[in-house]
Amino acid sequence: SNLPWPKSPQYQQISIDFSQLYAMIIQNNPDLQALGYEIEAARSTEKLAKKKSFPHFGIGVGYIDTAHARASGVDDSGKDPIIAMVSLTLPIWTGNYKAAQRQARAQLHQKTHEKTQMENTFAAKAQQLLYEFEDSNRKIKLYRDVIILKAKEMLVASETAYQAGTIDFLSLIDAQRILLRYELFYERKLAENAQKLAKIEMLAGTQLPTVNKEPAKKQSGGSSYER
Template identity: 40%
Template sequence: MLMKLKFLKIEFCLLIILTIGCASSNERDAFDRFHEEERNSYPYADKSQVSDQPSEIDENSTLADHLAYAALNNPGLKASFYRWKEALEKITQSRSLPDPRFNYTYFIKEVETRVGPQEQKIGLMQTFPWLSKLKFREKIAVENANAMQQKYEEAKLKLFFQVKKYYYEYYYLERAIDIMRENIELVKYLEEIVRTKYRTGKEVYANVIKAELEIDILIDRLKSLEDFRKPVAAKLNEALNRPADTLIARLEPVSEKQIEFSEDELIDSLMENNPELKILDYEIAKEKGGIDLAGKNYFPDFTIGAEYIDTDEALNNTPDSGKDPIMVMFSINIPVWYNKYRANEKEAHAKWRAANNSIIAASNSLIADVKMAFYQFCDARRRIRLYSNNLIPKGIESLEVTQKGFEAGKIDFTDLIDAERAILEFHLSYERALADHAQSLARLEMLTGKEL
């Protein structure tokens, strides 16, 4: 009996293996991409490897170090990474057969037959979906895994943009604070000149009050800038997965990047590389697989099996006494609920049409975003050159001339304060333009999916 059962089991397993086959090339490619990303982005997962990623951020860290640290430690990005892995593991499940069914029957009262009493019955059954059902289920799972990969890439790009955005914003605040402190010292120096002149009767007391008011205004603006550093630092620390009140080390200087690209080139890169559009491309392919799968619901699944009956020896010397019968079974389900299958097919077509319209809407929105970011990039570059080449040099010259004229008693103190305010705003606007230029470039990189 045991030998017969073993033979029956081997035949059944061979039938299942031949039916379900091996992993497809698309499945293998999807897993290969995941393992490559795992090795590149999370080398610490293997404790035997020594990672060259920065273990901490300090005053010597560059922007690239901040990005690498964020990629390695940000929990949101890790969550996207493991959702990708989750989707990959569903591929094998989707192409697998249902579990085989094992039946055992023990005859409480033995069934008497000519060749002897039947004592027990053992059976195995396996259900096989209609041809191509497993293939389409696997296709849907593969396309879903590909979409999850692009969601991971999208999360990485958004994370890098967040790091860059608040990195540049924090740098701007540092520079603005330095400039504001320098101007406070300048106005304090001018206040002393005014007070000295007032004591000698060469200046009116109203100008002393003006100098004091100007200092108070500058101190108030300085306090606002210093306070604003805290929430900006918290947002940067959030991306780096550090406590919100962690101190930010002195950042490396930001300068204008001398790069040239056209709006059309940016839009081409957007259409080719943007992860959001790739996600929707895979969604369309997935919903197309859903249509194909829904069309197979009209066809039946079938079940095959085998049963073995253990028969004892007959009491008399009967031919074939104790011979154990083996039976083969076959059954199918009958798909008679046409309206249900038709509704499922309509649902699949509706999802496919929705995905097609979603990618059109997303394309329109993203192209508009690129145009806006490109305008901001160009506008910031224009302002950088305006302030650095024209306004700041002329403002410095104007302040020097006005200060000399005031000290000589030829220019009113109000004109001196106006010149000081102008050069202050020119310097702040220049630093703001540098930060805007870097932030808009970072946004363009996020939208186009590549470093520019």
């Protein structure tokens, strides 16, 4: 019995542009998220180091326990006196505080620079993958809708000419070989299309909305395609 034709991979297009893909990368990439947390921590450390270099004022209220002692002729004798307190702490180790500020500022600058570099790297990779994916789509459409159809027409014309005796058998085989070569190239582009989409989704960190385009079906008894 004849073996069934293997199924071709689906031709898929994504309904997304670069700005949407880049936003997904920023939102979903764990490395960028980790750097964002490190930047917030470095920013908090810098603020804390800066506060330590300022004088600190304190206001408080206290009382003295007189243990109910009473003295005759003294107003409010036996009552616990309430005392208002004001404190001022001066930063003595200013050199250490400034060094801590510089270190925290350098850490913040380093992490911010790392995050910017990583974002630029992901942006360039996203642009490249989208270009390759769209280029794959263009080639798929070109071969499916133009080149393979022309090769089919050439094969039909060659068969007619061979039956009429105007060309030899080798010319007929050559027409079949050309069609087969184009079909194999088309199948490779379908596989590359799926691989490019998988790379884009891996970069985005999520599955992307796609529009499936069924590839042209193979005819029984031959290797040609229908639109």
